[in-house]
Amino acid sequence: MRLEPRSQHVGVVAAIAVTMFVQKPALDDRSVSLFLHELQRGVARDDRPAVSALIQYPLTVSAGGVRIPIRDAAALLQNYDVVFPPALKTLIAQASIPVRGRSASAAAVTLAPDVAIIGVDAVRIEPAGGGLRITRITVPLVAPAAGSEASVSRGAGHAPQRLIFGVGQIQRAGALVRGERDAYLLSAKKNQLLEVRVNGVSGRDVVARITSIKSRAPIDSRAHDGVRTWIGRIPEDGDYRIDVVRLATGGAPRLPYLMVVSMR
Secondary structure: OOHHHHHHHHHHHHHHHHHHHHHOOOOOHHHHHHHHHHHHHHHHOOOHHHHHOOEEEEEEEEEOOEEEEEOOHHHHHHOHHHHOOHHHHHHHHHOEOOOOOOOOOOOEEEEOOOOEEEOOOOEEEEEEOOEEEEEEEEOOOOOOOOOOOOOOOOOOOOOOEEOOOOOOEEEEEEEEOOOOEEEEEEEEOOOOEEEEEEEOOOOOOEEEEEEEOOOOOEOOHHHHHOEOEEEEEOOOOEEEEEEEEEOOOOOOOOEEEEEEEEEO
């Protein structure tokens, strides 16, 4: 008689376990294809709230060799352009489940029993929250070329990217070949405190240079020479240009970096 309650308890636990197992979504071609279509539609339309709803939080993003923790949907929306740069958007747009008998592309989706992966571990999709969710992102340095695995380089002469400040800081990830630079523009008021940091690199391999658009002169001598970290007051109202420059002549063909800019 004393064993009966325990037996009933074991039976209840087993029933709950079976129910949880049955309710866990299966990772098959159809479920992953539906999720992928929803993700591609959200990214293509720049529907950021819709994309944020497809992510399991907290999320860890690796960009330019730097780990960026994304605690919730609000943090993702604030850092959306860092998490989803053009290279990752292109990879997602080209993603597809390979058809048997055909060679897989650089954006192929790999299916395993408990995970689906877009590209070379760029986006991980797993069962979570009663459905499928993105659980990890590794931002690719370059987008796959259409129909091949060739790299795409922007070259040294691409137009500067405008930084629009809201609340908090702005982060931008990139990768530079020898002699290349990325250019950014920002508007600032006199005496605002500007902080520019270049993370994810060694020594002076990649540095930031800051100049005034109006005077065409660096803010100071350090901003002229290029530094990994610059903190100071804006001398006058106007637009300023930040050049992230690769000084290293050796090393990897492309050096990744993460620039963090804050202004208050």
